[in-house]
Amino acid sequence: MKMQKHKLGNSGLEVSALGLGCMGMSWGLGAAADPKEMISLIRSAVEKGVDFFDTAEVYGPFVNEELVGEALLPFRGEVTIATKFGFKANADGSGQWHELDSRPAHIKEVAEASLKRLKVEAIDLFYQHRVDPNVPIEDVAGAVAELIKEGKVKHFGLSEAGAQTIRKAHAVQPVTALQSEYSLWWREPEVEMIPTLEELGIGFVPFSPLGKGFLTGKIDENTTFESNDFRNIGPRFSAEARKANQVLIELLANIAKNKEASPAQIALAWLLAQKPWIVPIPGTTKLHRLEENISAVNVVLTADDLREINEAAAKITVQGDRYPAHFQKLVGR
16 A cells, blocks of 8 residues: 655645654664664665655764765655754763754754755754753744755754744744654643644654554563663663553554554554644664554554544553653753
8 A cells, every 4th residue: 555645734744644763773772773774774664655754963973864864865855854953962072962052053053064964955854852941942943944045944843842832933933843752652742732733733743653662562571671772761661660551552452453453553553543744753673663664554543443542541541751850851841
C-alpha cells in the first residue's frame, strides 16, 4: 500500500504520514550505529515512501546532521529534513550541551552550519529545540522569519514549548509544527496542547511515539541498557516502573492479536487516528523495525477499537516521571 500523506496544519507542508527520527543512529541510545548501515537504512526509508526526516545539531553533536545530509543527498528536493537550534556547548569544553542559546545571532550561525552539514540550500523545518527563558520568543520567531525571507529556512517549528509560547511565536511568524512527546503512555498533550494546535492550524510531530521503545513490548524489568543510553536516567525506565507499566503492553498485545499486528503498530496506528495533522517520527536503527513501523499506516482502528483502547488505558496509571527533574524544567515553558 502507498504511504499516506499528512499536512502539517495549515502550513501547506505535506509529508509522509510517518517520518523517521534519526537521533538514535548517532547518539542517546547507546553506542552509535555504523554510519554506512544508517545511510543505507535512511535510503531504504525513502524507497518505502518516508519523506520526512528529523535531526538536530546536538545529536552527536553534529554527526547526525552530517549522516542525514549524506544519506539524503540523492533525494534533494524530494524529501523534508527537519533540524533544530537552541543549545550551545558548555564553555568548559566538556562536550555537554545543557546550556540554552536562542539569541538571534546564534540562531543564524546555527542555520549556516546546519545548511552545510545537511548539504541543502534551505532548511525545510527549523525547530527551536527548547524554549530559552533568556530570549523573548518574539525575538526567536523574528530571527527565523528573517531566515525565511532570505530563503535559508522554509518553515518554523517549536519543540516542547508551552501553549502561551506557541501563541506568542505564531503571532510573529506562523509556526508550522510543534514537536513534543506523545504516545499512549504520555498523553499530557491532549489537555492543552492539541486543542491549541488545532485552533491555530499547527501540525504536531510526536517524538518517542513508541515510548522510547517500551511500547514495542520488547522491554521488561530485566532489560539492561548500555551505559550511555539516556533511558538509564529516566524515572519511567526504572526496573520497578517497567514492571508496573507492563499492563499497558498487555493491552496493546491483546488488540494487536485481533488485528494481526504488533504492539508497536497498534501504538502508531492509535496516534495516526487521533488527528489528520499528526505525523509521528519513530526512530530505529534496524530495517525490520523500519518496515514494521511503516506498515502501521495500513492498520485501521475503528471507532470501537479506539474506544476500547481509551477505556482500557484510562484505567492504567503509568508509573514514573517522563524525565529527570533537570530535564523536565526545560519542557512546556
